[in-house]
Amino acid sequence: MLKTFGTFVLFMRGMVTRTERFSVLWNRTIDEAILIGVDSVVIVSIVSAFIGAVTCVQIAYNLTNPLIPQSTIGYMVREMTILELAPTITSIVLAGKVGSSIAGGLGTMRITEQVSALEVMGINSTSYLVLPRIIAALLMFPLLVILAMLLSILGGYLAGTLTGVMTSQDYIEGIRMDFIPYNIVFALIKAVVFAFLVSGISSFKGYYTTGGALEVGAASTGAVTNSIIAILIADFALAALLL
Amino acid sequence: MIEVSNIEKSFDGTPVLKGISCVFETGKCNLLLGGSGTGKSVLLQCIVGLMKPDIGSITFDGTIYTNSKVDIRQEIRRKIGMLFQGSALFDSMTVAQNVEFPLQMLTPEMTPAERRDRVEFCLKRVGLEKAGDKMPAEISGGMKKRVGIARAIAPQCTYLFCDEPNSGLDPATSIKIDELIREITHEYGITTVIVTHDMNSVIEIGEHIIFLHQGKKLWDGTKDEILNADVPELKEFIFSSSLVRAAKKVDDESEGGLAAITENDTYGSGI
Numbered sequence: 001m002l003k004t005f006g007t008f009v010l011f012m013r014g015m016v017t018r019t020e021r022f023s024v025l026w027n028r029t030i031d032e033a034i035l036i037g038v039d040s041v042v043i044v045s046i047v048s049a050f051i052g053a054v055t056c057v058q059i060a061y062n063l064t065n066p067l068i069p070q071s072t073i074g075y076m077v078r079e080m081t082i083l084e085l086a087p088t089i090t091s092i093v094l095a096g097k098v099g100s101s102i103a104g105g106l107g108t109m110r111i112t113e114q115v116s117a118l119e120v121m122g123i124n125s126t127s128y129l130v131l132p133r134i135i136a137a138l139l140m141f142p143l144l145v146i147l148a149m150l151l152s153i154l155g156g157y158l159a160g161t162l163t164g165v166m167t168s169q170d171y172i173e174g175i176r177m178d179f180i181p182y183n184i185v186f187a188l189i190k191a192v193v194f195a196f197l198v199s200g201i202s203s204f205k206g207y208y209t210t211g212g213a214l215e216v217g218a219a220s221t222g223a224v225t226n227s228i229i230a231i232l233i234a235d236f237a238l239a240a241l242l243l
Numbered sequence: 244m245i246e247v248s249n250i251e252k253s254f255d256g257t258p259v260l261k262g263i264s265c266v267f268e269t270g271k272c273n274l275l276l277g278g279s280g281t282g283k284s285v286l287l288q289c290i291v292g293l294m295k296p297d298i299g300s301i302t303f304d305g306t307i308y309t310n311s312k313v314d315i316r317q318e319i320r321r322k323i324g325m326l327f328q329g330s331a332l333f334d335s336m337t338v339a340q341n342v343e344f345p346l347q348m349l350t351p352e353m354t355p356a357e358r359r360d361r362v363e364f365c366l367k368r369v370g371l372e373k374a375g376d377k378m379p380a381e382i383s384g385g386m387k388k389r390v391g392i393a394r395a396i397a398p399q400c401t402y403l404f405c406d407e408p409n410s411g412l413d414p415a416t417s418i419k420i421d422e423l424i425r426e427i428t429h430e431y432g433i434t435t436v437i438v439t440h441d442m443n444s445v446i447e448i449g450e451h452i453i454f455l456h457q458g459k460k461l462w463d464g465t466k467d468e469i470l471n472a473d474v475p476e477l478k479e480f481i482f483s484s485s486l487v488r489a490a491k492k493v494d495d496e497s498e499g500g501l502a503a504i505t506e507n508d509t510y511g512s513g514i
């Protein structure tokens with residue numbers, strides 16, 4: 001465990017020493033950002049809209065006390081999705097999608113000697129292959145989380161009004177109540193931390209794959225499970241530290 | 244000329260290379276011959292710098308490579324071209340992009356037009372001028388090897404390393420790849436090191452042969468000397484090949500020897 005962590009730190013350091021030319025890395029980062037970001041918009045949208053909808057309906061179901069105003073539902077949907085559901089659920093979804101593709105891609109490159117081919121050319125393979133993936137993740141996760149926040153609040157609105165549990169005035173009043181801008185900052189900090197964990201762990205798993213196709217599959221699975229566990233631990237740690 | 248002196252390498256206490264010293268001559272096809280698992284690939288990886296030997300040193304034309312400063316190593320690496328066993332083409336790029344890749348990375352001073360010319364030249368040299376737009380997944384194993392060779396020679400390498408260039412190819416294609424490697428070696432006067440366990444290659448292109456057995460160098464010499472070598476392990480290795488047994492028979496009967504067999508039985512099966 002400690003040895004793995006040490007190897008991980010060295011892996012990260014190797015990535016930023018003797019890097020390739022900026023223009024090369026920039027082009028690679030854009031390519032990866034498209035893979036990570038654009039290709040994940042649909043799944044993140046679907047998940048976050050439904051999470052918002054379900055949250056709204058369930059809170060409405062639990063709020064039976066007539067003394068509590070209906071607008072509280074909107075308020076609670078906003079608080080829950082912005083603080084916890086949007087950043088964490090989105091990152092867990094991305095751990096499955098992005099994490100497995102990073103680990104699978106790097107693992108395949110490793111076992112087919114494409115990584116060695118880069119090294120023989122004198123190219124720092126971690127800087128060329130891993131750094132752009134991590135930077136792309138750091139850029140795209142927060143954007144996807146912002147999208148998820150908006151869509152889950154929208155999902156809550158649609159669910160609340162279409163099922164008739166509340167009026168649209170109540171919901172809109174609720175989501176504008178006692179707004180704390182720091183919560184958005186906190187959610188984006190979480191997104192950046194989760195992005196680093198998912199892309200870093202998955203790259204590490206993929207880059208150090210040995211063996212054959214079976215091991216590439218194992219590396220992908222390992223990347224996803226380890227990323228999700230890391231996200232949940234970091235989620236707790238950040239809440240304890242920053243709230 | 245590449246000089247390897249006293250290389251030792253072990254994995255988790257199991258020695259794989261047990262003190263190997265040898266010389267690879269400039270302008271020749273140098274063959275590293277030996278059975279599977281004798282450490283040929285490990286030695287090759289130590290030489291090109293993918294692996295660090297435990298003991299020993301490697302010198303490229305007088306410049307020490309092992310344990311040198313990063314800049315010196317980098318300078319030598321730029322002169323190394325390598326053909327991998329599975330070709331190791333970048334599967335997200337087209338054939339032409341694969342060949343252009345080392346130029347883009349290593350010689351940023353080249354203009355895009357110069358790079359395109361060089362890619363065209365290299366693809367033509369390996370007989371693939373029409374396959375530039377194909378993806379690696381769409382071409383055959385022999386073509387992949389050709390692309391691998393084109394990519395290796397694109398930055399005008401001084402040293403060419405090939406790990407089992409014939410693996411997975413039919414005998415006719417194998418010979419064509421062998422010949423291509425020999426032609427390129429002679430044309431550009433590069434130092435070529437070829438890992439093989441195939442006696443066909445020895446007969447075809449072996450100019451300087453180094454025989455490895457269980458992590459040790461047991462013999463080195465030319466292909467004309469190899470049949471008379473007085474090393475039991477080498478004899479056993481050579482005569483496990485039916486082609487060579489046939490050659491030896493011809494040799495005994497008519498003094499025609501290996502020359503006769505390479506002319507008459509080019510497509511004979513290997514080991």
Ligand SMILES: Nc1ncnc2c1ncn2[C@@H]1O[C@H](COP(=O)(O)OP(=O)(O)O)[C@@H](O)[C@H]1O
Binds near residue numbers: 254259280281283
């Ligand atoms: N990275 C490695 N880690 C541990 N053992 C290895 C490694 N690479 C090769 N070996 C071992 O070294 C021995 C020689 O392997 P290799 O050089 O690939 O043989 P070959 O002569 O067939 O190319 C084998 O027994 C192999 O198991």
Ligand SMILES: [Mg+2]
Binds near residue numbers: 283284407
């Ligand atoms: Mg081998």
